[in-house]
Amino acid sequence: NAGxxxxxxxxxxxxxxxxxxxxxxxxxxxxxxxxxxxxxxxxKFMVYLQKENIIDESGMPKERFSAxxxxxxxxILRIQQVVRGDSAAYFCASSPRVRGAxxxxxxxQGTRLTVV
Amino acid sequence: GENVGLHLPTxxxxxxxxxxxxxxxxxxxxxxxxxxxxxxGKGPQFIIDIRSNMDKRQGQRVTVLLNxxxxxxxxxxxxxxxxxxxxxxxxxxxxxxxxxxGTGTSLTVIP
Numbered sequence: 001n002a003g004x005x006x007x008x009x010x011x012x013x014x015x016x017x018x019x020x021x022x023x024x025x026x027x028x029x030x031x032x033x034x035x036x037x038x039x040x041x042x043x044k045f046m047v048y049l050q051k052e053n054i055i056d057e058s059g060m061p062k063e064r065f066s067a068x069x070x071x072x073x074x075x076i077l078r079i080q081q082v083v084r085g086d087s088a089a090y091f092c093a094s095s096p097r098v099r100g101a102x103x104x105x106x107x108x109q110g111t112r113l114t115v116v
Numbered sequence: 117g118e119n120v121g122l123h124l125p126t127x128x129x130x131x132x133x134x135x136x137x138x139x140x141x142x143x144x145x146x147x148x149x150x151x152x153x154x155x156x157g158k159g160p161q162f163i164i165d166i167r168s169n170m171d172k173r174q175g176q177r178v179t180v181l182l183n184x185x186x187x188x189x190x191x192x193x194x195x196x197x198x199x200x201x202x203x204x205x206x207x208x209x210x211x212x213x214x215x216x217x218g219t220g221t222s223l224t225v226i227p
Contacts, residue, residue, distance in 0.1 A: 004159075033215055040124055042220040043160070043205060056214055091159050093215070104150055105207075105215050107159035 002026070004094050005074075006108035013082045013115050021077040021111045025094030032075040033093045033105060034067060043091065049075060082115045089113075124203060126222045135193040135225075139206035139218040144187065146208035146216075151180060151191045154203045154220070163191070163204075193223075201225045 005024040013019050025032050030051045035043040045059040049069040060067065064082075069075040079086055089112050093105040129135045141149070147168040152160035166173045166180045166189075173180050179192040189206050205220045 035217070040222075042124060043217040045216060048214055093160075095215075104162050104165060107152075107161070109159045 004029075004092055004106050004108035006090075006092050006111050008111060009109060011111055011113045013113065015083055015115055016081050019079040019082050019086070019113055019115075021079075021090050021092075021113070022074045023077070023092030023094075023108060024074040025092075026106055029094035029096050029106075031095045031105075032069050033095075034075070034077050035091045035093070037089045037091060037110075046077070046090075079113075082113075084115045087113055087115045124220050124222045126224065128224045128226055129196050131196060131198060131225050131227050133196055135191075135196045135200070135223060137191045137193075137204050137221045137223065139189040139191075139221075141187050141189060141206065141208040141218065142216070143208060143210060144184070146210055148209040149180070149182060149189055150207045150209070150215075151178075151189075152205045152207060152217075154205065156202075160205060196223075196225050198225045198227055 004026055007022050011019055032049045034046040036046055037043050047060050047067045048056040049067060051069055052071050064080045066078045089110045091107055091110045093107045095105040150165045151163040153163050154160040164175045164178050164180050166182050171182050177194045181190045193200055201224050203220045203222050206218045207215050209215050
């Protein structure tokens with residue numbers, strides 16, 4: 001059972017371009033979370049999705065950022081017209097559909113976005 | 117549950133000493149808590165968890181304590197080793213499977 005897969009691991013974009021970050025959850029997991037982490041800082045919640053639904057996007061900037069988790073395929077975090085301040089590590093985590101006694105979230109290795 | 121733009125607190129301990137990392141959580145409705153370890157350049161990894169109906173849980177060299185009265189969680193690492201150097205995050209989980217992380221603490225083990 002492969003873990004949470006994020007790609008690319010590193011992404012360089014020029015200001016104004018679009019960044020697309022992909023996250024394939026663990027097999028059997030239908031809950032996906034996206035977090036952003038700046039150097040020397042903690043994890044900042046962005047969005048929580050289930051298949052085809054956005055459950056909580058309270059941490060997402062109102063403009064330029066969007067996320068989806070389609071019925072088939074990976075979850076995508078999309079950043080339009082990137083700016084230097086978007087440079088960060090973006091982590092995805094997944095957890096199982098059924099909330100059991102010990103439902104932990106498993107993290108991917110992250111995508112490090114650098115805007116030049 | 118979120119901390120925006122806060123720099124990580126740091127903790128330095130001598131190899132072999134015990135480490136105590138603290139975390140305050142925000143939502144009294146949280147019923148499940150997890151400690152994660154994040155090594156440099158990697159994603160967070162599960163260390164230990166505890167449910168709200170418990171006040172203590174032990175693992176291998178690690179113990180988590182939960183004080184619901186003051187909404188406080190701690191992670192104790194016995195006989196700290198250089199490989200324990202990392203950033204440690206606590207997460208509180210609400211009934212809807214929503215995870216919220218604390219700021220994190222950067223642990224440095226001095227050989």
